[in-house]
Amino acid sequence: MLKSLTIVSYTHILASHLEPVSVRFFDLPVSMACAILDGAAFDASPSYMGGSCMLLAALRKANADLRIFTADDPDFAPYGERVPGSWSSMVAALEVSAPIPDEGVLYVTSHAPLESCADADRLRTVVFGDLPIQIGYCSGRNSTLNGLEYHKSSEVLVAAADLVLLLALRGELEHGPGGISIESSKTVGLLVHRGEAVELYSGTLHLAPCRARPDGFRAAIVLPRGTNEVLPDGVLSGDDPLLRKRNKWIMAHPERKALVDQGVLPLIRGSNREVRPVAEPA
Structure with missing residues (x-):
């Protein structure tokens, strides 16, 4: 801060x-x-x-069509909250063991170097009340929305590089004659700085982060253990078309063919929202 x-x-x-x-x-x-x-x-x-205000101002200028704020802004309150404290052990483990791919996004559900680092126990007790958790990571050079998912539990993200999360609320889903949908313009941008941890509340719509800088992002992803695992046979049904994996309800943007080909329904209307990254200040 x-x-x-x-x-x-x-x-x-x-x-x-x-x-x-x-x-x-x-x-x-x-x-x-x-x-x-x-x-x-x-x-x-x-x-x-070179500080926080300069990056936020630059991102707002480059993305004038997107409302962007930080975790200490009151606008973030419906979506989640900052997890106070220093997370240097988690950041160091990410920087050593979580590579940023040249293309696409890499998501690892459970990663031993993160689950054994000094900060892991504190996250488990402070946020999840000592429930079993998994700590994986997400890294890449993504710049677009692509889809939205939610869990019926909190999710914690610890950033090892500046990044932007595109967020919406489950209550903003529209239930019309054609089924569930959401307009991409409902999304807002949360700027998460390197070393910062944020909790996304249950029902906050999100997906992979977007890079704030051209060189990409990496972050720890903390969830109740078992989240994102394959569902047992017979669990998927037409009664809940968004449920695709354990504790994972997801929808795709029609332009994200990789998700649509997996059977994720293309229910996001409007443009595939983009976050334009900004260079380091001169």
Whole structure:
């Protein structure tokens, strides 16, 4: 979290005079500081230039059609919450053992180096109340929505690189004469910074992350053990067409042929939403 931000040459447009002033904000969440600065003309210190606000502002500029916020923003509250604490052990294990493929997305359900790292027990107790969990990872250079899934349990993501999650709510699914569907414009973007952990509540629609930087993303994925395993014979039925694996309800965008070919129903209307990544600040 950003603790202190100094802004110089900031024009205080609400004052009776329009002259540069110097302002310091203490202990502001990143989203609040960015909201204060949004649209303002300012020269920031070098430490700020490479920081959280700069990345959020750059992503918003590159993706003007997508509402993007961070985990400390009140807008995230319906979807989930930040998991407080340091996750350096998990991040280090990811960086050593979770490669980023040159193309596509790689998802490993359970990964021993992550499940044995020092942070694993804390995640199991703090978020899942000591239930058995699995810790795998997702990595890649994905930039598009492709589909949406939800679980009837929380999911935790620990980022080892900046990434954006495209999210919607289960309550936004439309139940019409043609069945269940959702418009892709319902999705919002959650920027998750390297080293940050977020909990997605049960019923929050999501899928693989999108890269925030051109060089891709990687993140630990923590779920109740057994999630995403193949269902036993006879469990799949027309009564619940979204249920495709254990604790996994999923729908595809029609453009994501790989999912459609697996039998996932193409129920997402509108464009296959894209997150345009941004380069590191100069």
